[in-house]
Amino acid sequence: MSRLRRVLIVLGSLVVVLALVVGGLFWWLWSGARVSTVGDEAFDHQLAVPPLAASHLDRDGTRVFDLRMQAGETEFVQGRRTATWGFNGSYLGPTLRAERGEKVRVRVHNTLDQASTVHWHGMHLPAKMDGGPHQMVAPGATWTPQWTIEQPAATLWYHPHPHGETEDHVQRGLAGLFLLDDAVSGRLPLPKRYGVDDLPLIVQDVRFDGAGFDHGHKMLQNVGFLGDRTMVNGTLSPYRVVSDEAVRLRLLNASTARTYDFGFSDDRAFALVGTDGGLLERPVSLKRVQLSPGERAEVVVRMRPGERTVLRSFAQDNYDDSFQQRFNGGDDSFDVLQLRAADTLRPSPELPVHLAGLEVPDGKDAVRGRFFELKKSGINGRKMAMDRIDETVTRGTTEIWTIRNTNGMPHNFHVHDVQFRVLEVNGHAPPPQLRGPKDTVFVPNGTTMKFALRFDGPADPDTPYMYHCHLLYHEDEGMMGQFVVVDKGQKAGRPSAGAGEHHHH
Numbered sequence: 001m002s003r004l005r006r007v008l009i010v011l012g013s014l015v016v017v018l019a020l021v022v023g024g025l026f027w028w029l030w031s032g033a034r035v036s037t038v039g040d041e042a043f044d045h046q047l048a049v050p051p052l053a054a055s056h057l058d059r060d061g062t063r064v065f066d067l068r069m070q071a072g073e074t075e076f077v078q079g080r081r082t083a084t085w086g087f088n089g090s091y092l093g094p095t096l097r098a099e100r101g102e103k104v105r106v107r108v109h110n111t112l113d114q115a116s117t118v119h120w121h122g123m124h125l126p127a128k129m130d131g132g133p134h135q136m137v138a139p140g141a142t143w144t145p146q147w148t149i150e151q152p153a154a155t156l157w158y159h160p161h162p163h164g165e166t167e168d169h170v171q172r173g174l175a176g177l178f179l180l181d182d183a184v185s186g187r188l189p190l191p192k193r194y195g196v197d198d199l200p201l202i203v204q205d206v207r208f209d210g211a212g213f214d215h216g217h218k219m220l221q222n223v224g225f226l227g228d229r230t231m232v233n234g235t236l237s238p239y240r241v242v243s244d245e246a247v248r249l250r251l252l253n254a255s256t257a258r259t260y261d262f263g264f265s266d267d268r269a270f271a272l273v274g275t276d277g278g279l280l281e282r283p284v285s286l287k288r289v290q291l292s293p294g295e296r297a298e299v300v301v302r303m304r305p306g307e308r309t310v311l312r313s314f315a316q317d318n319y320d321d322s323f324q325q326r327f328n329g330g331d332d333s334f335d336v337l338q339l340r341a342a343d344t345l346r347p348s349p350e351l352p353v354h355l356a357g358l359e360v361p362d363g364k365d366a367v368r369g370r371f372f373e374l375k376k377s378g379i380n381g382r383k384m385a386m387d388r389i390d391e392t393v394t395r396g397t398t399e400i401w402t403i404r405n406t407n408g409m410p411h412n413f414h415v416h417d418v419q420f421r422v423l424e425v426n427g428h429a430p431p432p433q434l435r436g437p438k439d440t441v442f443v444p445n446g447t448t449m450k451f452a453l454r455f456d457g458p459a460d461p462d463t464p465y466m467y468h469c470h471l472l473y474h475e476d477e478g479m480m481g482q483f484v485v486v487d488k489g490q491k492a493g494r495p496s497a498g499a500g501e502h503h504h505h
Helices: 002-033 166-171 183-187 322-327 472-476
Strands: 055-057 063-077 080-087 096-099 103-110 119-121 146-148 154-159 176-181 198-206 229-232 238-244 246-253 260-264 270-275 278-286 289-291 296-302 308-313 334-346 366-375 391-394 397-405 411-415 421-425 440-443 447-455 465-468 480-486
Touching: 096 103, 154 166, 154 246, 154 296, 166 472, 176 198, 176 246, 183 278, 198 334, 229 334, 238 246, 246 289, 260 296, 260 334, 278 296, 289 296, 366 411, 391 397, 397 411, 397 440, 440 447
Parallel strands: 063 103, 096 176, 198 246, 238 334, 366 397, 391 480
Antiparallel strands: 055 063, 063 080, 103 146, 119 154, 154 176, 198 229, 246 296, 260 289, 260 308, 270 278, 270 296, 308 334, 397 447, 411 440, 411 465, 421 447, 465 480
8 A cells, every 4th residue: 555655646746747847848938939129129220221123114115124033141230141032132122113004014033043933912913924823933034924003002012922932932031012103192192202201111020040040930839930020121120210290101011920010119190091902091090000911001100300219019919819929929029110300301291181992892792702711721621732723703793701710820811813892800890900902911810801802804714813821831831722713604724733834935
């Protein structure tokens, strides 16, 4: 009996020790998972502004751009060279700019040692020109998509989309802005001098291992890579001197997994004037705007002479539970950019009451609905397959899509080719920041969203567009599906699993 007692005591002690070890490990992981740079940034690097891409007009009036995917080295910290990729330079790319109604052609040259793609995120264009995983550009090859700009003024962007490798290619530095202009936005008294009172802000989180990027995923971070600091336009700890009373910030979340909740350190209000696909109907006064990977927001902030304020990403409370919030970045906070107002400021007009009419459907003429269950293992229970068409939509019709996430972790959802209108979030009208034209939305666990989309073609039964989670680790793992646009009565084709690799021509 005494031997049994001793065995039980030893076993009990081992269980207690094991519980303490496991508890200690979890506490170590828990306390180490929260990241904050608030109050720690020196703001000692002047913000770089991506140059406007050079272009020329062809004989037929087409605006022609050249983009070269290339490897190089970048000094984010003086004297420390980091291996990077970029477009027309060592990191990130130039800002392409075109007018509504213009024909554009982009000559994409791949000088990397591996195949990649260039996807025009937010752009309405033929499927063959979309730059998804079916339009791979081989090393040494050139791909030349062309299309007509047929959508309103907006802040769009471009980035790689190779199946299974998108996170890696974006993290290395392949990303840039594509700005669209039109007559409506041109007439409005909005700040519009690029790089002066109209600032592009490509926000990314990074982590360094010595001079190199550390792209590893930490334990329990199931959204993907989360860095320990941010940079803007490839600039660490950036500041910007502004000389105008009103400054327009074109915010792009170009991170691969991190969601930001942008506001200012002094809690000042700002005007939200645009979302992913263009201007809102009217400006909305906000103190926070949340952007998940791939989302954009145009905000106008007013400054007083000589003052300073910091663009900050605040901790977030809509991740459903404290575990998700802590390990997936919701508790993190960052000082992103310091704005320094000059001692004398040029006067800026007040914002107009009305900005633009929304060119997104309201869903009243929808011909059908579709449902999408978001899980890291796949959408609607299926992993991405390059040779499988998941959905077939009819050109010229409007549909209502319902998106649901009960997967126990944050997701978001991006649809290629279209801008949509969010109709409902958990059965309620969407908040103001989701009432503009959208192509990407944050979908935390426990969220159901409905939105209306119109598919205006052109029809192509054999070449698909994508819909997917834009947390790029999830996309790479197969959280993506494909749809084709067909004419009425037409059936979907079957894309080749390895279709679309472009070689020299």
